[in-house]
Amino acid sequence: MTAVTLSVSSAATRAAMPGDIRAVAFDLDDTLWDVGPVIVRAERCLQEWLGEHCPRIVERVSIEEMRAARERLALSEPHNAHDFTYLRITALAAQARECGYGEEVAERAFQVFFAARNELRPYPDVQPALERLRARYALASLSNGNADLELIGLAPLFSVSLSARQIGAAKPHPRCFGQLARDLSLDPRSILYVGDDPFHDIEGARAAGLRTAWMNRGGAPWPAGLRPADLEVADCLRLAELLALDGASCQT
Ligand SMILES: [Mg+2]
Numbered sequence: 001m002t003a004v005t006l007s008v009s010s011a012a013t014r015a016a017m018p019g020d021i022r023a024v025a026f027d028l029d030d031t032l033w034d035v036g037p038v039i040v041r042a043e044r045c046l047q048e049w050l051g052e053h054c055p056r057i058v059e060r061v062s063i064e065e066m067r068a069a070r071e072r073l074a075l076s077e078p079h080n081a082h083d084f085t086y087l088r089i090t091a092l093a094a095q096a097r098e099c100g101y102g103e104e105v106a107e108r109a110f111q112v113f114f115a116a117r118n119e120l121r122p123y124p125d126v127q128p129a130l131e132r133l134r135a136r137y138a139l140a141s142l143s144n145g146n147a148d149l150e151l152i153g154l155a156p157l158f159s160v161s162l163s164a165r166q167i168g169a170a171k172p173h174p175r176c177f178g179q180l181a182r183d184l185s186l187d188p189r190s191i192l193y194v195g196d197d198p199f200h201d202i203e204g205a206r207a208a209g210l211r212t213a214w215m216n217r218g219g220a221p222w223p224a225g226l227r228p229a230d231l232e233v234a235d236c237l238r239l240a241e242l243l244a245l246d247g248a249s250c251q252t
Contacts, residue, residue, distance in 0.1 A: 020189070020190050021137065021190055021191070021192045021211060021243065022137065022138060022184075022186050022190040022191070023137055023138040023139070023140055023184050023186055023190065023191045023192070024133055024137045024138075024139055024140070024191075024192045024194060024239075024243070025139070025140035025141065025142055025160075025180055025184075025191055025192070025193050025194065025210075026139070026140070026141050026142070026193075026194045026195070027141075027142065027143060027171075027193075027194065027195030027196060027197065027200075027201050027215070028141055028143040028145060028147045028149075029143065029144075029145045029147060030196040030197075030215075030217075031194060031195050031196045031201075031215045032122045032123065032126045032154075032236070033120050033121065033122045033123055033126070034123070035120075035145070038116075038117060038119075038120045039117065041116055041119075042113050042114075042116035042117040042119075043063050043113070044116075045112055045113065045115075045116035046109060046112055046113040046116070047063065049109060049112040050109055053105065053108075053109075054096060054099065054101045054105050054109070056099040056100060056101070057092075057095050057096060057099045057101070060095075060098075060099055061095050061099075066091065066092070066095070069091040069094070069095065070084075070087045070088060070091045073087050073090060073091050074087055081170070082144065082164040082165070082167075082168070082169055082170035082173075083164065083165045084144075084145060084146050084164075084165070085110070085114075085146045085165055086165070088110055088113065089106045089107060089110045090106075092105075092106035092109050092110065093106035096109075114146065114148070115151070117146070117147070118147060118148045118151035118152055119151075120147075120152060122152070122154065123217070123235065123236070125235040125236045125237040126154075126236050127154070127157075128237065129235070129236030129237045129239060129240040130154070130157045130236065131157065132237075132240040132244070133236075133239075133240050133243065134157055136243070136244075137192075137243070138159050138160070138184055138186075139157055139158045139159060140158055140159060140160035140161065140162070140180060140183070140184055140191075141158050141160070141161045141162065142162045142163075142171065142176055142177070142180050142193070143162070143163050143164070144163070144164045144170045144171050144200065145163070145164075146163060146165060147163075149161050159184070160180065160183040160184055162176070162179060162180055162183065164176065167179050170200075171195075171197075171200040171201060171204045171205075172199060172200045172201075172203055172204025172205075172207065173204070174204070174207060174208045176204070176208075177193070177204060177205055177207075177208030177209075177210055178208060180193075180210075181208075181209075181210075187209075188208055188209035188210045189209055189210070189211065191210045191211065192210070192211045192212070192213055192230075192231075192243075193205035193210045193211070193212055193213070194212075194213040194214075194215055194233075194236075194239060195212075195213075195214070195215060196214070196215045196216070196217070198214065198222065198223050198226050198229075199223075199226065201214075202214050202226070202229045203226055203227075206227070206229075211230050212229040212230050212231070213229055213230065213231040213232070213233055213239060214228070214229035214231070214232045214233070215233060215234075215235075215236075215239075216232050216233070216234060217234055217235060219234070
């Protein structure tokens with residue numbers, strides 16, 4: 001049995017939560033799966049491919065230097081900082097050029113990274129909980145990353161899937177949540193946004209008028225100075241349970 005914590009932040013938010021929720025929208029990385037090991041593995045696959053096809057890049061540029069190059073690029077092009085795909089391809093293209101390869105290898109190399117980045121297993125609670133939730137709510141995803149729900153196999157569960165790259169801005173920018181509400185054709189107040197990041201997910205969603213649920217799988221303390229989320233859950237099954245209860249209480 002997965003450990004579950006529920007902390008409803010106050011009687012007022014408890015009262016404010018329930019039955020007018022029409023959609024549940026999720027962050028992806030670290031909310032529906034553990035992304036750290038996935039990225040480490042994808043970086044390794046990328047290095048192996050580069051070692052085979054463009055060995056001078058691997059000889060000259062470490063994974064850390066590649067990361068630093070992406071960070072420099074994001075700083076020099078703030079209008080593209082939200083777009084991890086662009087940053088990876090553009091930084092790789094520059095490294096390819098510097099090592100005497102054609103820039104087109106960057107796109108091929110990125111596809112290797114992308115395939116490995118989407119070879120992942122969601123937490124075991126995710127699929128059963130989403131299947132329960134979708135019987136009652138529209139489900140959506142909104143991610144700053146470049147996960148591909150089609151490749152991951154969860155796409156059929158979501159009626160809307162948005163990424164920072166598609167929107168042209170990253171959470172916590174209000175444009176992200178505004179686009180989510182528009183695509184769901186719902187008032188922001190009837191959307192519950194679920195995410196692991198107190199600032200990008202919870203603060204961002206609340207500022208845009210959405211209800212919020214903090215996915216706190218590791219039992220972390222809520223950061224001092226931020227207003228707590230409307231709900232706190234340790235996994236998606238607990239979330240489904242709470243929303244079922246809320247729905248039931250509203251019908252009485
Ligand atoms: Mg996240």
